[in-house]
Amino acid sequence: MKIVNVNHNNSFDNKANTLNQILANPQKSVLPEKNFCISREALRIFLVVFLIYSVKWAPLQAQADEQINRPNVLFIASDDLNDWIGILNTHPQVKTPNLDRLAARGTLFTNAHTQAPLCNPSRISIMTGLRPSTTGIYGLSPRHRQVEKTKDVVTLPQYFAANGYRTMSGGKVFHGGITPIERKVEFKQWGPDGGHKPFPENKLVKVPLDMVDHPLIDWGVFPKEGDSLIDDYKVATWAVEQLEQLGAEEKRSQPFFMAVGFNKPHVPLYTTQKWFDLYPKEKDIILPPSPEGDRDDVPDFAWYLHWFLPEPRLSWLLKNNEWQSKVRAYLATISFMDAQVGRVLDELEAQGLDQNTIIVFWSDHGYHLGEKGITGKNTLWERATRVPLIFAGPGVSVGAQSSQPVELLDMYPTLAALAGLPKKEEIEGISIVPQLKESESPRKRPAITTHNPGNHSVRSERWRYIRYADGSEELYDHFRDPNEWSNLATNSSYSDVIAELAKWLPTDDAPLAPGSNHRVLEKVDGIWLWENEPIKFNNLIR
Numbered sequence: 001m002k003i004v005n006v007n008h009n010n011s012f013d014n015k016a017n018t019l020n021q022i023l024a025n026p027q028k029s030v031l032p033e034k035n036f037c038i039s040r041e042a043l044r045i046f047l048v049v050f051l052i053y054s055v056k057w058a059p060l061q062a063q064a065d066e067q068i069n070r071p072n073v074l075f076i077a078s079d080d081l082n083d084w085i086g087i088l089n090t091h092p093q094v095k096t097p098n099l100d101r102l103a104a105r106g107t108l109f110t111n112a113h114t115q116a117p118l119c120n121p122s123r124i125s126i127m128t129g130l131r132p133s134t135t136g137i138y139g140l141s142p143r144h145r146q147v148e149k150t151k152d153v154v155t156l157p158q159y160f161a162a163n164g165y166r167t168m169s170g171g172k173v174f175h176g177g178i179t180p181i182e183r184k185v186e187f188k189q190w191g192p193d194g195g196h197k198p199f200p201e202n203k204l205v206k207v208p209l210d211m212v213d214h215p216l217i218d219w220g221v222f223p224k225e226g227d228s229l230i231d232d233y234k235v236a237t238w239a240v241e242q243l244e245q246l247g248a249e250e251k252r253s254q255p256f257f258m259a260v261g262f263n264k265p266h267v268p269l270y271t272t273q274k275w276f277d278l279y280p281k282e283k284d285i286i287l288p289p290s291p292e293g294d295r296d297d298v299p300d301f302a303w304y305l306h307w308f309l310p311e312p313r314l315s316w317l318l319k320n321n322e323w324q325s326k327v328r329a330y331l332a333t334i335s336f337m338d339a340q341v342g343r344v345l346d347e348l349e350a351q352g353l354d355q356n357t358i359i360v361f362w363s364d365h366g367y368h369l370g371e372k373g374i375t376g377k378n379t380l381w382e383r384a385t386r387v388p389l390i391f392a393g394p395g396v397s398v399g400a401q402s403s404q405p406v407e408l409l410d411m412y413p414t415l416a417a418l419a420g421l422p423k424k425e426e427i428e429g430i431s432i433v434p435q436l437k438e439s440e441s442p443r444k445r446p447a448i449t450t451h452n453p454g455n456h457s458v459r460s461e462r463w464r465y466i467r468y469a470d471g472s473e474e475l476y477d478h479f480r481d482p483n484e485w486s487n488l489a490t491n492s493s494y495s496d497v498i499a500e501l502a503k504w505l506p507t508d509d510a511p512l513a514p515g516s517n518h519r520v521l522e523k524v525d526g527i528w529l530w531e532n533e534p535i536k537f538n539n540l541i542r
């Protein structure tokens with residue numbers, strides 16, 4: 001008698017064969033020889049039940065086990081943090097012991113770059129795995145669910161949730177102002193939104209700024225004490241509490257994906273006295289080098305990318321004797337943020353979750369503090385594009401550094417690969433798992449940064465090439481000129497280098513998505529518009 005007609009599953013075939021064998025000759029079967037005094041019918045029922053269980057449920061159980069055994073993800077972001085962290089050796093005074101220890105237990109990327117030098121487009125690129133030149137999202141609005149092209153996109157946390165992860169977010173992960181639809185779909189669980197609180201009654205910097213006298217552009221000691229009053233502290237506390245709970249759940253049914261986003265060192269550069277005390281007084285603060293006349297060999301069009309902004313120019317800082325104090329406040333808020341990262345990492349260890357958790361730390365873009373005559377982001381130069389990027393945990397080399405060019409949008413496929421999730425199609429990042437295993441494993445593709453349609457920079461291991469929307473160019477040799485002081489683009493002996501790098505420029509250049517606003521630049525009827533207003537070069541504030 002043949003009792004089953006099976007599908008093409010090998011283990012099923014083997015089990016069915018065994019069963020048929022047993023039923024054909026129970027006396028001389030694979031069963032123990034001892035007589036159990038059971039009827040042939042009872043044996044048949046037992047075996048059929050066993051077979052159904054093993055074929056139908058066992059694989060599900062195995063799948064569930066596999067899911068539980070998948071690594072957790074701790075996804076930590078900082079806002080507007082440039083490459084000033086201790087281990088990158090970029091500012092001799094900065095103190096970031098917690099980021100340094102994270103880098104020591106994982107892999108640090110020393111040539112990692114954002115896809116957009118501005119919060120919203122950078123974060124949308126990270127979370128969707130798509131470039132600004134693909135989505136058309138270059139400004140502080142719109143958001144990805146408001147754009148036809150991306151409204152149904154599967155974001156990074158959604159992809160993890162779809163693969164059995166419990167997802168949660170605290171603080172600034174997507175750009176601020178989460179919409180109801182995002183709150184419904186992006187993460188399963190939401191902690192505090194985070195923010196810039198608390199605020200002093202009046203701005204601490206009393207002199208009006210040179211362009212937009214924005215309330216957030218301010219710096220100094222506030223509050224005097226009480227770190228726990230600060231939004232970022234509360235976000236870290238939320239993360240610590242979640243980890244406590246996750247650690248206490250003895251047998252979790254799901255791995256977790258926890259996103260924790262800190263606002264510092266985004267302006268306002270407020271924090272308590274103890275973080276300022278880590279640094280010398282203003283007069284001994286080391287300033288980033290910014291030689292006079294550095295922009296003489298830079299195309300005028302570069303000004304269009306940061307035409308009129310709340311962030312003051314270097315000329316304003318110099319005139320008002322605020323350069324050192326702004327840099328000191330930036331350093332202090334970095335150390336405060338670093339301490340919050342430390343609190344989260346400590347709890348992860350205390351709960352014994354560090355062995356099975358992939359940690360990634362990133363910043364959404366860099367920040368100028370005087371270089372090329374400006375402060376803030378919105379440029380295609382190293383100080384605005386380069387970011388700290390650190391991976392640690394299962395599958396990641398310990399104490400390694402990679403100088404290969406990588407992009408923040410590589411995080412999506414990398415985390416998916418490290419977690420053993422199926423490869424996500426239709427995203428533009430490339431997994432950097434090869435570099436996490438062998439840090440200098442070569443990468444062909446350079447890192448691309450875009451600020452508004454048609455303005456791109458291409459950063460390879462050695463070079464930075466910039467092409468602006470009016471066709472003007474810059475080229476820097478990072479082996480000889482790490483500060484990007486000497487523009488080689490007009491020197492014809494570099495035309496081959498430029499031709500090679502230019503091959504990587506995005507060719508699609510999506511126009512500004514409908515609803516684009518804030519820090520957007522476009523050409524309409526032959527006239528360049530900054531935030532919808534015509535640019536008049538003689539009105540330039542330098």
Ligand SMILES: [Ca+2]
Nearest residue numbers: 079080119364
């Ligand atoms: Ca930012």
Ligand SMILES: [Ca+2]
Nearest residue numbers: 294297485486
């Ligand atoms: Ca120069």
